Amino acid sequence: MKVTELAKSLGTTADTVRYYTRLELLKPAKSVNGYKSYSNKEVSRLKFILSARNLGFSVADIKQILNESEDGKSACPLVRSLIKERLEETEKQFQAMLALRGKMSSALSQWEEMEDKAPTANMVCHLIENFEQIKKA
């Protein structure tokens, strides 16, 4: 299987497959012509990687998990501990995005009723510089 075949068969891009290959998450054989040749084992490996990515694991996490399982050990404890970490991060980012979204949408609606002003020596844009979010009561 060539890189694009593999990618399409699992609904991803050739660049993504190449990326994982570069990091040695996938270890294709070399064809005579220098092209990389992916076996069925790589297919299921890639399937695993994509599932894990979809669940929020980083590529580095996945590398760890694969290493563990290649040693014959159960990766389950590692997997549980990693997802706990990632979930905490996701929660933080989520809260940050929530706040940002509120700020932005508040700014947008305020600004639509405000007039344009030319810049002055100490003011680039009054919309931004005078913005203060109305705190939730």
Added chain:
Amino acid sequence: MKVTELAKSLGTTADTVRYYTRLELLKPAKSVNGYKSYSNKEVSRLKFILSARNLGFSVADIKQILNESEDGKSACPLVRSLIKERLEETEKQFQAMLALRGKMSSALSQWEEMEDKAPTANMVCHLIENFEQIKKA
């Protein structure tokens, strides 16, 4: 004013100031000793940059805005149009994070009751590979 003085006075890091300087958002004079010397104008410029970053503008956005205002034009129309774009992106990312958070927390609670399994030839980790989110009713 030296880079760290400026940074601390506005609650940011020297690296951030250096970054903006590299991109020529700030244009300090050169001291005799080669150190960068920031004037009061740079202070208010940096203040503006930090406000805009805080509202979700990218550094490239801010560069555009500053350029516009340096030409004496009002940056307000640009600012409104940029924040509309950024808000849409933020909304998308927010929804993605919301979904991801749900998936992850669902996975975590499922997995806590599941046993460890050793890897097999076609299974790296059954937790991940057998995970299916229970769709919201």
Added chain:
DNA sequence: TTAGACCTGTGTCTAAGACACAGGTCAAGC
């Protein structure tokens, strides 16, 4: 004058691929 503490600019690194590009492959047509 010298020691040490602190500060500086420059260069490199990060995540997870996307993109550019020079060259190779392969089937169709002659």
Added chain:
DNA sequence: GCTTGACCTGTGTCTTAGACACAGGTCTAA
């Protein structure tokens, strides 16, 4: 057999917004 063109390949570079490493400069106290 040869050639054309379409498509594919691997490698290298680029992206964000800074953080970090580091060699060397500055500055204060002794």
